[in-house]
Amino acid sequence: MADTDSGRSFKRRDQLLEMEHEVRKWWDESQVFNAEAKDQPAKQGEKFFGTFPFPYMNGYLHLGHAFSLSKLEFAAAFHRLRGANVLLPFGFHCTGMPIKASADKLRREIEKFGNPPVFPSVETEVVNEPEPESKPSDGSNPEKFKGKKSKVVSKTGRETYQWEIMRGYGLSDAEIATFQDPVQWLRFFPPLAVEDLKAFGLGADWRRSFITTDINPFFDKFVRWHMRKLKSKNKIIKDLRYTIYSPLDGQPCADHDRASGEGVIPQEYTLIKMEVVPPFPPKFAHIEGKKVYLAAATLRPETMYGQTNSWVLPDGKYGAFEINETEVFILTERAARNLAYQNLSRVPEKPTCLVELTGQDLIGLPCRSPLSFNDIIYCLPMLSVLTDKGTGIVTSVPSDSPDDYMALQDLKAKAPFRAKFGVKDEWVLPFEVIPIISHPEFGDKSAEKICNDMKIKSQNEREKLDAAKKVIYKGGFYEGTMIAGEYAGMRVQDAKTLIKQKLLELNQAVVYSEPEKKVMSRSGDECVVALTDQWYITYGEETWLEKAKGCLANMNLYSDETRHGFEHTLSWLNQWACSRSFGLGTRIPWDEQFLVESLSDSTIYMAYYAVCHLLQKGDLFGADTSTVKPEQLTDDVWDYLFLSGSEPKSSDIDLTLLKKMFQYWYPLDVRVSGKDLIQNHLTFCIYNHTAIFPEEHWPRGFRCNGHIMLNSEKMSKSTGNFRTLKQAIEEFSADATRFSLADAGDGMDDANFVFETANAAILRLTKERVWMEEVLAAESALRTYADRVFANEINFAIKMTEKEYMFREALKSGFYDLQAARDEYRFSCGSSGMNRDLMWRFMDIQTRLIAPICPHYSEYIWRKLLKKDGFVIKAGWPEAENPDLTLQKANRYLQESITNF
Known part of the structure; x- marks a missing residue:
């Protein structure tokens, strides 16, 4: 094959592709990756069961998938090489929106x-x-x-x-x-993904593949059992909860249903009802006779005693929205839309705007605000008010808010600024800071004090003000003491809840919630927070949380950063809406108008992998029901297989083998995933295992990685900096792609797939093959010192690679360093030739050490050049004598002396 592009030859790459194709035929003929359970439970280290969160099947697999998957593939291949019985199954996710x-x-x-x-x-x-x-x-x-x-x-x-x-x-x-x-998507993309993953060299037991949704009746039965089991343990309840919601889809919008905003949760505010005092201005004529309120969203209701005014954005767009027959709220249309889905609109789910307004129309409105020591406060202009956060109406507490303090001082000091927006002196000048909280460091006028200390001169010094706000809010809330109102003398964090409850009971405030950041559904609309009557999984419940923490404490997470991510998620994760009105999936068995949400049907399916090949007969869709019929898989059957329940009397299935397979493979040894799944799927996995399985079957490890960049730039379809897995294999070959993925990085930071590295791998692997052919055809002599040095370096490579097989370091010690030692040895030998036995050992060792990363290349060398029996991927880890550190140091000293001389 002599394809060229701009004069560039692809002969070497095509050699690798031809080798890979031949090797995969050997593997297929021997079904080398099929994993069978032994009769007895596995001893420590005897088996390795690893999984990857099944990818979503609305497109081709890309290098982002391949990067995370490669971490599992390399680990599984390493354990297989060392003699472990390895199970690496692979399924496909189709549930959801x-x-x-x-x-x-x-x-x-x-x-x-x-x-x-x-x-x-x-x-x-x-x-x-x-x-x-x-x-x-x-x-x-x-x-x-x-x-x-x-x-x-x-x-x-x-x-x-x-x-x-x-x-x-x-x-x-x-x-x-x-x-x-x-x-049609379900039938088209999963088979193509299987082809691409086989071309990648994935060592998967493909008999255990399946797709989700009720199109697969066997998996559908498993999910139904899972959900019923959770409900029987009171882990699923039905209740009204604030939930991220897609109005266009008419249902909650979970993480996998989102085009953007994954991980965003509802942010709850207290909405202060600041009553506009009549007479109303002419523009309000249409709402005369109603109670009209400026609706200000606050996270700090305990500070309302110190209100001096409210703020609006002068050119911001607002409206007077009908809440019920008598009340009208003035706020942004965006906030009104959220309220409409929280039972705070006269027409449910449809905000009704009675009058369109601008911020300028609101400036100067007199209001009576709950708890304020000032009987009347006025609405004033602030240029930094956000209309895409909260309601666009902001209460001003200059005693404890640096922003409010500086904005009020600017208005007081600058008559032209007041004149520009038509602000009268009496709306501003009489109002002074009202001490309400004693801050441990900054006293009872903390905002004024910190602004003076930091020499903040105006409301436009954003960086300084943001820094000041963090200091004041944290110290005031956690360490401050109330010095105003009926809760004077109480700690602020204790008084907050009491004050909020009082405001709600007196109907001077309402609870308001919105997404903490913008969320777009995959259907394309901006999501709101809705008060929905849904089925919820009770994550965060105290007893369950403690079990989840116990599981996490005993898991191998490979990095402190990963552990901190899980600990943070456990600290905030709460009830999760697990039901959907439409999409694809399994019906909630006790309420079939709903589907199981896509992140809730995929938390313990690793257990299904252990037995599914004997149920589905290797068919992705579970279409073969000749041996087992789905309706035979009752809850008693699943309980017997997974929970050591009583043997079902009503079933005529031979369950003994199925039970043995589960007990052999479980628990899961490692699950590899991108770090973005810590905040949902992976933490759900911990919770669900602790709820359903006994402790000996809880997962043992999670390995998380960052995202992948291509050539130091974000991978993006819109910019063209993107590769599907198939494209990468066609461009570089599978092994060169795998080589570059191993070199890209191992930690939680974003990694970098470099095309130059993949191209260099093509050159290195093909040149190494040619060199081996030449060496094997030649005779060689025997020396002493150089042989001893090289043999010692081989021992170092074996030990270091086994120690650091995670995976860039393995590439360094097992390939780069070993080749450098070989090159030095070859140079030292000169014209007298190299020791043939030692070169045989080098070729054997290098082929095994690189096999997990470049399995096709290694398998070809093993069989065709080295004429070895069996498969290199199961050849066993090479044995090594303890390396001689003194000899290594002596050689380095000698080489440095030669260079210096």
């Missing part, structure tokens, strides 16, 4: 642009945030339809539509049209 959303996009594009669609050449609509590359995606970003969707615009201004993405997969227009049916 992404596939449904993509199918719906195609349908809408057909409705709007025809079949096949003819798209406009230029787009000028607003672009929203792109989809994070750390999550499996369909190659598209959220798109915008009729003002309700976000869209991605290319560098030429041309939108990428879902239909065009599908064309990029090599599909005809007639084929693409079939993808309006979500089931």
